[in-house]
Amino acid sequence: MVPAFEPVRSGGARRGPLRALRRALGRGRRTPAVLVALTVAALAATSAGSGSGAAPPGPTVTPRARPPAAVRMVSAPVRIADAETVRLLRPGDRVDVIAAPNSPMGGAGQAHVVATGARVAEVPRSGETRSDGGALVVLSVPRSTAAALAGAGVTSQLAVTLC
Secondary structure (H helix, E strand, C coil): CCCCCCCCCCCCCCCCHHHHHHHHHHCCCHHHHHHHHHHHHHHHHHHHCCCCCCCCCCCCCCCCCCCCCCCCEEEEEEEECCHHHHCCCCCCCEEEEEEEECCCCCCCCCCEEEEEEEEEEECCCCCCCCCCCCEEEEEEEEHHHHHHHHHHHHHEEEEEEEC
């Protein structure tokens, strides 16, 4: 047995509160129609806000005055103490640079990381090493890191580790 249904009318989706509002405005009943429209808008606004049982509004996003400035990268030539290690490097590799202080006493200072994640820009060609076994590598780093590398290169022996 099939239950009784109301007849289906086509175009029912187009008939809604807006159509009723238009008809009311067309018949000269502007004041009630405007009041109904304002009431619906007010109810919609308050239900979207913080009402009873409603979720609190999302976090307020404050626009920044300016986007953060891009860090300018510079080329920093770095003398690495072990040329054999440098042969393992290729342009585009990421390395950490470690400084081990030169000390005639042997253990006066501790090794420390001078640069992390520096990009290798250039490596020496075969046979371009110093007589003392060191090799020059060009790294792409922020300007402040380049200054730290230059200072560490004067007082320490530099080594690299691949990231």
